[in-house]
Structures are given as structure tokens and as C-alpha cells.
Amino acid sequence: MSIEARFRCDRGDFVLDFNATFPARGVTALFGPSGCGKTTVLRCVAGLERAPGGVFRIGDETWQDGRVFLPAHRRSVGMVSQGESLFPHLPVLGNMLYGRKRSRIPPDPVEFEALVHLLGLGDLLARRIDTLSGGERQRVALARALLCGPRLLLLDEPLSALDAPRKAGILPYLERLCAQTSVPVLYVSHAPDEIARLADRVIVLDQGRVRAHGSVDEVFVRLDLPLGIGPDACAFVEAVVRAHDVTSHLSVLEFAGGTLLVERSDRPPGARLRVRIDARDVSLTLDRPERSSIINSFPVRVVETADADTPASLMVRLDAGGAGLLARITRYSAQALNIAPGLDLWAQVKGVAIFQ
């Protein structure tokens, strides 16, 4: 089953021309800088914005095409947006059941209990909306959206209005939710870390157009996208926890290109996770590094190079046993090392970020 979305709209200074087909399962992230049209796409999907001639199909259901346009309240979506969306005149429970009562799904106490538990809402049900923190509000909004049994969950930067600690507080809930729900999720964000933690695939939007579409591991190491040559370029790598070392406070992770030693993770051995390796933390050396303070090094092959956003720097895309990595090095050292596609050398990684 797949989702087909095509929206064109012309707002004078901004033209959206969105066209993508993706599986109706898992989490699909819409990624791009602010103003690129991510939110407009989501609003078109929800039916809150009219894109004449737009098409939206999910499985066998057509919500919109040349002839049909279902208004927002007849589309089976659950939407959580970045700002205020809870009804201040209803308590938490009243908010949660608002959509459920209108969705013709019979009450299901077991499902309700499970959701309350999953999102940690047990103590909040009778509370008034204005007594909730930002993170609590977003959890209530998530529950409210899920309770009306949507065919598609739309999350529009649900964390962007939260400060870092609250963000960190709600992310685990979101992660569990995305992992457990059978509802496909369209997740809008401009934060690569959020996407790496939550998404299965990414659609990159730039100035209203789809620039790239693929898995998280592939898309972020592409050098033909602005992010890949910028100062924050990074690679996300899938890894498995192998062991924990108590004395050194390190964990051993295994990925396609070898092993990584990282700061001790609390995930059990066998757990899969994504790690982030920033391009500026990767250095290249022709010989196997020895007697170095850097603990992570493994053989890689140069795939391609591209100009970075500053003239002194060069971006190098590397292949480590199938996993893609980026290195940001100086043009000076690239010449000294004769770096060119096909060259085998060693990558030294100074920092690996793991998402607990």
C-alpha cells in the first residue's frame, strides 16, 4: 500500500510543486529549511489548504484529485502541529475524546489505557489545559490525534516549540509511538537528529520542490544537497550494540564498516540504534593510525568529493563496508594526500553521537 501526493500551488513569492509516492507504513520525514514548503504540504494533505488539481491517495482511498476534494473533517488524519492546538475550554480528557466521539469508532478501553500508558498521561486526564507544560500539551495532542483512529498521522514539527530538556523528555514517547503504531506517519522537521531517531525515510524539500527521497542513511551523505556540504554535514549510521565495558565506561557497537567505541549506552546488547558522525569529526589518513588518542578508526574508500561551502574545505564521501560517511577536510590536505575517488585509506572518528 502506498501514498501518492501531488500538490502544486502558486502563492506569488512562493511556488510549491510537490510530487512524491512513498509506502503507507513507518515514518516518512519531510525535511528542509524553514520556508521550503514542508508545512504547506502537510496542510494540503490534511485538507486545510486547497491546492487546485492536487492529488492525494492513500491505498485505495482518494482524498483529492481533479474531481474530488474531501474537506478536512472528512479526511482520516490525525494532526499535531507545533503551536497551540488544544481546546482551552475542555479538560485534558475532553480534548482527547473530542475527535474520538466524532469518528464513529466504538470506545475501546483497552486501547485507551494503552495509549494513556504509552504517552504517560495517567495523571493528567482531569487537568485543565492551562496547567500543562509544553511537553505535556504535545503528548495530549498526540493522544487526541491517535484516538480518532487515523489512517495517516501528520506531525508538523511537534517538538519545535519546546526547549531542549522538554524536547528530550518527549522524544522517547514519540520514538516508542512511532515504533509501535501501525499508522503511517508523515513527520515534518528541520532537525536531522529528530529525523534520524524517528524516520525510516526522508523526502528533502527545497524551495517548494522535492530534491531527494530515500533512506536516512543515504540522503544525509549526498553531496548534491545543501546540507551535505554545509558546516553541519553528518552521516547517520545503523549500528548494533555488542557489549558494554564497565571499566572503560564504553560500549562496543558494530556497524557495516567495523566497530565503534562510544560512551556507554544504556541499550542492551543486540539493540539496534542510529549513531551520528559529524563530517568535521572525521579525519583521513593514508596509513593505519597507531598510537593515537582517537579510538575509532576503520578502513574506508573515497566515493566522491565536492566543494564545501567555504573555499578552504572539501567534502569527501566515504564508503565503510557499505555504510556512507562524510569527512570535511581542508583542500590543502586533500591535495597532499591525493584524495580522489577509489582511493583506499583510513578514517579516524573523533566523536560519535548516540541517541539514548
Place this chain on the structure above:
Amino acid sequence: MDGFLSPADLTALGVTLRLAMISTGLMLVLFTPLAWGLARMRSSSKAVFEAIVALPLVLPPTVLGFYLLIALGPRGVVGGALESLGFGHLAFSFSGLVIGSMIYSLPFVMQPLQNAFQALDPRLMEAAATLRASPLDRFFTIAVPLASRGFLSAAVLSFAHTMGEFGVVIMIGGSIPGETRVASIAIFNHVETMDYAAAHGLAGVLLVISFLLLLGVFAVNRRFARITGPGA
């Protein structure tokens, strides 16, 4: 209030309260959709509509009453049409007073409602739409409760304003006891006949009612402020 107000004055007070209640009720029902439409209006003609709505604020009541008399009378657009259909015309009738009051108090209902609707966060209506609520459903379950302070202000202001109406009434209603003689007209009549004691009684009653009404509004508003939050 036996002995304090004469039976005729009690009747006049009754007419006043009945007029205020009926026209306030009708205004809330009929003008709410108008206020909603005006609040949502984006076109440049919005200013024209707003000016028309505010007109009764600045127009002398006698001018308004004069035009209404012409329109509602036997030869007027409305009155004439009613006559030809076999109903009576509306000049010097209670129904005529209700229509007159509704036009007279139009801005007192429209402005609080329009402001309340404009202050409504459109994201809440959109959230309700994605939660399967039809346009009418979200109007009644989201917009109306969140605009409740606007409704309260509109109801009380128009009620109090209608109670104090004089110029329009004297033009289109005259002073028919039990039908169109309202309290303010009765007070005027007492003063004209130098019956200051009777005028005092009725005037005092109107003063107390008006004060209690406003007191009620301000007290309730404090409670509402907690529920609907600032800006609602």
C-alpha cells in the same frame, strides 16, 4: 414594589423588560452569523459593512426612529408590504418597537461578537476540523464556548441599551400603555406633568437594574477570564 410604583408604571416597566428580553434574544440569534461573517471577511468592502453596523452609535435616535417610522408605517416598504399581505403595519406597535430596538442596539451586539470571533485562534478551528468536526459542529463546540465572554457582553450591553431607549421609541412607538409605553417614556411623561415623585421611583428602579446587570457582567467576566484565558 406595591405602592412604590403605580400600576401604570409597573406596566411600563414590564413592557421595557419584555422588549429588552425579546429583542436581545432575537439579536443574539440573528446577528451571530453576521458577526461571524464579518469577523472572517477579508475583502476591502469589510470597512463599509463595519461603518453600517456602527451607524446607530452616532446617528441621533430620532433620525433612526424617523426612517423606521417611514419604513414600518402603512406606506413604507415594510409596513406597506405587510398591509398588502393582510397583516397590520408596524408603526406604533410592540413588534415595531422590537425591530427598532434591534437596529438601535445593532452595534452593541455586533462589536463584542465580532471582536470575540476575531480573537479566536484559527488554529483551534483547524485542529477541530482535523478531528472530524464539521463546520457547524466546530462553530458550536469551539467558537461559541471560546467567545462566551463576547456573547455575555453582547447580551448585557444590548439588554441595558434597549432598556434605556427613548428617541427611537417615541418616534415609532408613541406612548400606548401596555403596548409601546416603556419606562423611559413613562418617566418623561411624569416629568412633563411635574410628578417628580413618580419619576424618581421609576428612574431609581432603572438605575438599580442597570447597575446590577453590569455588576453581574464584571463579576462573571472575572471567572470567565480564568476559563477562556487572556485574549479570548
